[in-house]
Amino acid sequence: MTDHPFLVAGGGIGGLAAALGLARHGHPVRLFEQSPAFEEVGAGLQMSPNGVRALRSLGAWEAVEPYCVIPSEIHLRDGITGALLQRIRLGKPFEEQFGAPYRVCHRADLLSGLLTAARRNFKIELNPGRKVEAVAEMPSGARLTFADGTSADGAAVVAADGIRSRLREAVCGSIQPTPRGVILYRGLMPLQRVPPEIEADCVTLWLCPRGHVVHYPVSNWRNFNIVAALDGDLAECGWQAPAPSAEVARSFSGVCEDLSNLLAAPATFQRWQGADLPALPRWSSSRVVLLGDAAHATLPFLAQGAVMALEDAVILAREVTRAPGLAQGFEGYEGQRRARTARIQEQSRRMSRIYHAGGPVALARNLTLRLTKPSFALKRLEWIYRWTPENSG
Template sequence: MSDLPFLVAGGGIGGLAAALGLAGTGRAVRLFEQAPAFEEVGAGLQMSPNGVRALRALGAWEAVAPSCVIPSEIHMRDGRTGALLQRIRLGKGFEERFGAPYRVCHRADLLAGLLAVGRGTGRIELNTGRHATAMEEHEGTARLVLDSGEMAAGAAVIAADGIRSGLRAAIAGNVAPVPRRVTLYRALVPLEKVPPEIEADCVTLWLCPGGHVVHYPVSNWRSFNILAAADGDGRDAGWHAPATSGEVARRFSGACEELESLFAAPAAWLRWPGADLPQLPRWSHGNLALLGDAAHASLPFLAQGAVMALEDAAVLARETAAQPSAASAFRAYQDQRKPRTARIQEQSRRMSRIYHASGALALARNLTLNLASPSFALGRLEWIYRWTPEAAA
């Protein structure tokens, strides 16, 4: 394998995790981020046990854990009546079952942890304000073309530049995100501003006709993250357009009093269209590879988007250490990751239909949740949560 550095395009969670994993194998890495600074847009994320394992494999869990929140339970509620449908305790029994904890955190805190560990390796060159516009292979050398006209050469290129990747075409052709007729809203409020009727120490999922709401504390109990998803295209004004509390409340007409009070709490909301990617024919070509949302963006309804990127990075690093060439490592990584992420994508679409059900389907869903034991409910997530970096997938 060439001694040239690996090149990573994209300085979000996936790009930094990939760089960190590669540095852990002894490789030098040059990372290029188009923004002037490393900062993660978005708000909270759920760090399920498989994500904790991926972070441990990357050597970053200890840096991230202090900023995470340990929620007491997961609650599922009827968004119209407020009735509790299902509760799952997240204590010792949960950790014993899955071999790792469940946490919630802010994306910026995860990014900061990855960045701190990455800087400490001494193997990662971090470049900001450098936009990669194309990637290619030439006579066995992988190259990134930057908007400045500069050409960076390396042993391989990993494109981790998100769902709207500008580099994906070099591997998979012109593939655009697929709108899924759902509008997503997010808000972040200080914890002390959370209405008293909201159980702020839980991860709570409210199921409504035509939509759902998820909320939980983040940033070591300083802030409260709210995500709402409503059926319908709405106005597509970009990925981070402002919305109002009145707009969110209107999309959830008929919600219970607890939800109505929550919708009024944020000073600001952001809105973006829900979309994912179709299954790509391939993620790698020679010494070029895709990672994270650039390869397999999904709707957020299984809370696995960032975690899948962390898993990608752990597997990519493992295969780079084990294989004789970057090309063979990328093929092995692709073959192992594609089936799992395709299932995440499909199941995320399916969950939107279940979460947003109305009428008889909603009644059947609620009855099932009421009758099911917490152990049975968790059993449906075993295939996600029990993943380990050593497994073939």
């Protein structure tokens, strides 16, 4: 289509994935990250089979896999009584069912694997320490202007600059994240500090009135990731702030002893307001296209936020390559991604209500989980897990 480079704004998971996807289709890419180094400070993440397929398509799975952990099972527990409500076995039968494995890792490890793959691709130019201030569209391309007064020109701009995207306004006006009435806490600690009564090799979800907790090992068994979600709003909705473990313990008073001991184990947590994006009127203009959280940020309750960005990158690269022009490529990408990501957003909000139920609703939920076969639970996730680049949408 063009020999001019694509300009990618944002060096996180979505930006690096976009660069890899475009480069693997033969497009030169210049990527710009505002931080002086490529780093990721977020929580752990669950790499479901669709995410593994996306990484394989991007040529990055071999670089990411060594950092991942193979959990033995997924456990759902009552946070008050500690009772096991449901267990889903992972491993070969799961992999055979969905055609790809299920793994867990830290976001920093995923970023490291993507960065390793990007550095090996001669079509990708990585530029840390370049903060994007503005984007301008021109008849023959697009221009990024940086905080230091310099600029870069290219065929088009991929805005992968997150939920608080600076470039989104150039596409669809000023649209801000929407708080969804949930406070999130993230804790990370060495695996050896996990209390012995916790099954550290499992992904465990504790369901509590007005909140839930999920935890699993990351970084090739070196660390243990804990994320707690609690109904509520923060007076200050900044990205994140430290919170002592005592604050989390108070928020989950009344839970069973095992869970209480675990929440007291990390020295500190990071706290932020859970938010997502409303439906955008459009994802692209003639020369700028949104990707990942900049287009469809979601709550983390289906564990699909980062994976959706990986899928985006695969489909965007394919569509701009096979379309007769950039505008048609951007339209094809949005057409294949909008409904799926909107469903992820809606279902994530719904899971928050289910996970945080109390009283008779919680009793009914727990009874359903006890009586339902794991195969039925997995069948409800097929629409997520069975995604492939060939059967996208």
